[in-house]
Structures are given as structure tokens and as C-alpha cells.
Amino acid sequence: MRVMNSFFVKSVLGTLSLFFTLSVSAASVQDDMSREAIAERIKPIGKHYVAGESSAAEESSGPRSGQQVYDKFCTACHTSGVMGAPKINNAADWEERLAQGMDTVLKHAVEGFNAMPPKGTCSDCSEEEIQAAIDYMTKDI
Template identity: 85%
Template sequence: MKVMNSFFVKSVLGTISMLFALSISASSVQDDMSREAIAERIKPAGKHYVAGESSAAEESSGPRSGQQVYDKFCTACHTSGVMGAPKINEASDWKERLDQGMETVLKHAVEGYNAMPPMGTCSDCSEDEIQAAIDYMIEDI
């Protein structure tokens, strides 16, 4: 009986100690419950646009430079020459293509050619931006 009482007392004291420790840690990590903090936590992740309204994506700051287009859309293939892609500023890779004329090079870039997808995966690039990327890739040849 004495062993049971000792076990019971230790269990009760252990439970009380654990609850006390949990209450202290919970109070120190309490979230900010101000209206501003709550509004920030529950705000929508995105915005909805009604047909006819302009979205942030439509509002660009102007055409991208050849380097910007190259860095974002072209570098994966044209840095290493993946699947026969002409490498940036590598004259031997570009010679045969450039001999066909810049109009043909641009046409292949815009429409796609062999392993190159149309617009080089830049679906929102203008032809001028594609031309700027080509010019950037051959500027040191």
C-alpha cells in the first residue's frame, strides 16, 4: 500500500509539474492578437481580377533587354549547348545559322526549330525581345 501511495504522489506531482511547464511555455509564445496582426495572417494569397481590368502582370516596365531574356529563358540550353543549341558567343556554333541570315535565325527562334521550342519557352516575349536575346548571344562573335 505504501508503494501505491508513493507512486500516486509521484504521478500527481509529475503531472502538475508538466502542466505548469506547458502553461509557462504557451504564454511566452502567444501570438499577436491585434487586429492588424490577424488581418495580416488571414489576408488572401493572391488577387482576383475582373475581365477588362489590368493585372500587375500586364503592367510591365517596358521591353526586357537581350541579357534579361537570355538569363531567364535561354541560358539553360545556350550556355552548355544542350541538344545542339548554339552556345553563347561561340562563333563555330553560330556560323551555319548566321549564314542563313538573321531573318531565318529569328524565324527559327520564334516558331521553334528542331529541339528549340517556340519563343524559346518565353511565351510572353515579343519578337523584338527574342531578337535582342539573339543579338546578346552573338555580340562577341
């Protein structure tokens, strides 16, 4: 009889625990099922571009300044002189390059030269933006 009582008590406690657990989890599921929560979970993480429509790149507010281009794309190499890159405003590094003429410097920057890839790392920069970055790097020479 004692075994039966023990089994009965354990069964009742187990059933109550199960109901409590299910009711708590059901409440949290209900919170996650609101329209706002669902919309937040399934919202797109990006946008797509369809050929023929204007893209975000085309809607920019105009050309970037030389400092903006330098700060975002050029600083990694031209601050420390990585792989022979001329350091910003360092006359000794730029002297030989500038002696070839600004057209040659711009051509090398746009097309790539030695270790420098074409347009540095700014594949969407215009020639004017590349020129502005060169002017920024050489302004105090």
C-alpha cells in the same frame, strides 16, 4: 498507510505537473492569438488575376534587354550547346544559321525549330525581346 501516502504524493505531483504544463501551453497560445500573429498566418500567398483587370505582366517597366532575356531563359542551352543549340558568340555554331538571314533565325526562335521550343522557355517574351536575345548571343561574331 504507506501506500496511501505514496499514492497521495504522486497524485499531488501529477496534478501540479499538469497545471504547470497547461499554464505554459496556454501562455504560448495567447502569444499566437494576437491580431498580428493571426494576420501573418492567414495572409494570402499569392494574388489572383481577374480578366479585364491589368496584370503584373502588363505593368512591367518595358521590354527586357537581350542580356536579361538570355540570362534568365537562354543560358541553360546556349552556354553549353545542349542538343545542338548554338553557343553564345561562337561563330562556327552561328555561321550556318545567320547565313539563312536574321528573319529566318528570328522565326525559328519564335516558332521553335528542331529541339528548341517556341520562344525558348520565355513564353511571355515579345518578338523584340527574342530579337534582342539573338543580337546579344551574336554580338561578338
